Amino acid sequence: MPKGLEEKVEVTWLSINVWWEQQPTPLTCYYCFASPLSRELPVKDPLRATLDHKIPLSKRGSTNLKKNGVIACYPCNRDKGVLLPDEFRAVLRFRNRRDALRKLRQD
Numbered sequence: 694m695p696k697g698l699e700e701k702v703e704v705t706w707l708s709i710n711v712w713w714e715q716q717p718t719p720l721t722c723y724y725c726f727a728s729p730l731s732r733e734l735p736v737k738d739p740l741r742a743t744l745d746h747k748i749p750l751s752k753r754g755s756t757n758l759k760k761n762g763v764i765a766c767y768p769c770n771r772d773k774g775v776l777l778p779d780e781f782r783a784v785l786r787f788r789n790r791r792d793a794l795r796k797l798r799q800d
């Protein structure tokens with residue numbers, strides 16, 4: 694790895710760790726409010742805490758975590774992908790309705 698890049702990666706990791714330490718506990722999902730989330734859980738656990746960029750980096754979202762970083766549960770982060778927060782909220786409403794329907798049918 695080139696020297697400059699190595700330093701950049703180092704700085705990025707430091708700022709991510711500082712960001713995590715600054716998050717209020719219990720860790721709560723910004724999108725679905727699932728709580729308490731934990732970073733210690735296995736990667737695909739529904740209560741695994743992840744860092745999400747509200748505005749995806751691929752859509753010119755800021756890399757500044759104070760402005761653009763939020764805590765998300767693993768399922769929200771996975772399903773949100775490159776959607777904007779408003780777009781994802783619409784998906785979430787659909788997901789909740791689908792789950793509610795599924796429950797109704799099982800009763």
Ligand SMILES: [Zn+2]
Pocket residue numbers: 722723724725726727765766767768769770
């Ligand atoms: Zn969530």
